[in-house]
Amino acid sequence: MSYKKTLLAIVLTTLFAFNTMAQVWEIGAQAGGAGYMGDLNPTKPLKISGLSFGGFAKVNFDPNWALSLNYNFGKIKADDAKSSNEGFRARNLSFSNNLHEISFMVDFNFFDYFAGGGFSKFSPYLFTGIGGVIFNPKAVYQGKEYDLASYQTEGEAYKTYALSVPFGLGVKYRIGERWSLMSNIGYRNAYTDFLDDVKGLYPDASKLSSDPNTRQMQQILSDRSGENTGNYIGLPNTQRGDFRKRDTYMFVGIGITYTFVSQKCF
Template sequence: MFAQGIAPVTTSEIGIGIGGANYKGEISPNYRFLNNQPALTVFYRRDMSNAITLRGGLMGSHRIAENNTFSDEVYADDRPYHTYREGEIYLSLLEVSGVMEYNFLDYYDMKQKPRVSPYVFVGVAGLVYNIKLELHEPLLPGANGDRIKPFETNVAVSVPFGVGVKYALSRHWNLGLEFGARKLFTDRFDYLSEDDEVYLANPHDKDWYYYNGVSISYTFYRTNCPPVYKKNPGLLD
């Protein structure tokens, strides 16, 4: 990005991505790849140095459905509460995030062939999500209506972090692959928390959600001209 005898060049990117969103909590206590539901993302990335880039983005996913899989040995042996609850959630979310990426290689060095770099990222995100919970166990107390909690809209804050790799298809076009986790500070992302004693929620862990996918982006280059010399420079200029 910086070459001897050449004015510094900075870059910015706009991009879109497609992938899968996932959730981990009371209904789905383990990350399961097959539970991914389609998700889309748009982002803007700006380099701050050869190693550091900043990225802001939007990510959305509609109707993430997590079904309790009773044939799963993990649920049957280690998670007996899942058989008792027979729970299912429907979840839509929209995330706004800002993250810092650390690139392990100088991705902006045009002499590098091929131009590729793995990276790690961490940041902060806010999200709006819409959740509905259904519990199908007939032995649970209350009428049927009490066991179906209607759609509810909430907001939350999370810490996104993860890994990725970017590859230059050409001078302007880039391909990316990323896997990221989001640490939440609430246990009500799936409507189940320690307050719901009847439904046997785990009070000792918070909920998580994930995004993994591929992206394509377009790079803009800007040459930063050096400052204009003064007509009458002083002794210290």
């Protein structure tokens, strides 16, 4: 597939860069918030639902271009019961999810910026790349937490990892010869629709487990609509999600970086 070729090219470029441009390595860490858009939050791209933190190692090719290896953690969650949408409140689904992301990203600085050189003290920048995310949506029922992927709440098994495509923008500010502050916001297109365990339809009986205990929990976790009212709306093969093909998640934060500068620095 094309994305595999792209990922391989980025990996090889990174290895070459670390060998040839070691004098301009940069490391950093940041913390902030995480959010998501999907079946339980289709309209609020800036909604923060949990904390995030991460770190990276970066090689700067020149004051404008850089390539980094990144790790990010973020917690996302949503609860229909707290929605302003009446239909969502009636559906009454909820989830929480810990995201672990590893990615390769390219930065482009608009100004001639670099913590160990360059003429500008600050610069806005753009970034994009490719990565992967590991996830595991969970929900609480009667005080107990359940791994939703294990119960196939729509009668469909899915992987708890996916390809992701990050993109975003930020600003960097040099506070010393080797130190910089940064702030950024970045979205990720995840190649899965199950970050929230919701995709399309309520399952029919033929897709449920033959084990009676598992089958009962599948039915309970699939349709939470009648827990408070006794009026369950999750009829088999009726709409449960919004039918969008992919979920999106987001990290926003502030951080600090340190650049290893040598006499060979550009």
